[in-house]
Amino acid sequence: MVNAGTFVEPVIQQVHVPAGVAGPVELSFDVRCFLVGLPDGLVLIDAGPAGSAGEIGAALERVGAHWSDVTDVVLTHSHPDHVGGLGEVAARTPGARIWAGAPDCPHIASPVPLQPLSDDDRVRDLRVIPTPGHTKGHISLLHEGEGLLFVGDAVGTLSGSMMRAPAQFTADAAEAERSLRRLSELAPARMLFSHGPEVTDPVAELRRLLNGNGGAGGN
Numbered sequence: 001m002v003n004a005g006t007f008v009e010p011v012i013q014q015v016h017v018p019a020g021v022a023g024p025v026e027l028s029f030d031v032r033c034f035l036v037g038l039p040d041g042l043v044l045i046d047a048g049p050a051g052s053a054g055e056i057g058a059a060l061e062r063v064g065a066h067w068s069d070v071t072d073v074v075l076t077h078s079h080p081d082h083v084g085g086l087g088e089v090a091a092r093t094p095g096a097r098i099w100a101g102a103p104d105c106p107h108i109a110s111p112v113p114l115q116p117l118s119d120d121d122r123v124r125d126l127r128v129i130p131t132p133g134h135t136k137g138h139i140s141l142l143h144e145g146e147g148l149l150f151v152g153d154a155v156g157t158l159s160g161s162m163m164r165a166p167a168q169f170t171a172d173a174a175e176a177e178r179s180l181r182r183l184s185e186l187a188p189a190r191m192l193f194s195h196g197p198e199v200t201d202p203v204a205e206l207r208r209l210l211n212g213n214g215g216a217g218g219n
């Protein structure tokens with residue numbers, strides 16, 4: 001690998017869901033997975049929707065890496081826009097271990113056995129923070145040294161503002177809210193969202209969202 005030290009390379013794709021599939025209107029949104037380079041490994045966070053291998057392969061090229069450099073694949077949760085590409089990814093990374101939050105493991109179709117993750121487990125330098133609500137086994141990942149927090153779908157951004165995941169895709173809204181409060185207490189320097197670009201002061205923005213008593217983006 002060309003890159004040394006810690007780095008984050010996003011893999012950004014656009015997803016179109018036709019009207020009638022997930023509600024009456026057509027949905028179009030970005031979905032991100034991340035390559036995280038660490039001193040002792042290369043971690044892929046989420047496998048993207050089905051057909052993602054090309055875009056992930058291009059991201060590997062951008063950082064001077066190969067599929068065989070991927071040591072771990074960590075799935076934030078079981079939804080298809082995050083795990084649909086797992087079969088293609090697993091076929092290209094036979095040496096990698098594939099991890100997911102323990103309660104979501106039974107809901108993820110995987111060609112290889114999944115390694116279940118629980119509170120305070122670690123995948124290399126990434127600490128597992130269970131953030132249930134969106135799904136029962138949803139996890140976030142914290143790199144304490146770099147202040148990086150990968151939040152999956154616990155929260156996202158749209159047009160520069162933070163917003164909750166849409167209600168129709170969230171299993172338990174009250175639990176999701178408790179998870180957001182836990183994330184706000186971690187005070188990371190950067191939050192990386194599976195949907196939407198980064199914002200400049202994510203902790204202040206998240207506290208604003210939590211204190212706003214619902215409001216825009218709540219459903």
Ligand SMILES: [Zn+2]
Pocket residue numbers: 077079134153169
């Ligand atoms: Zn989701």
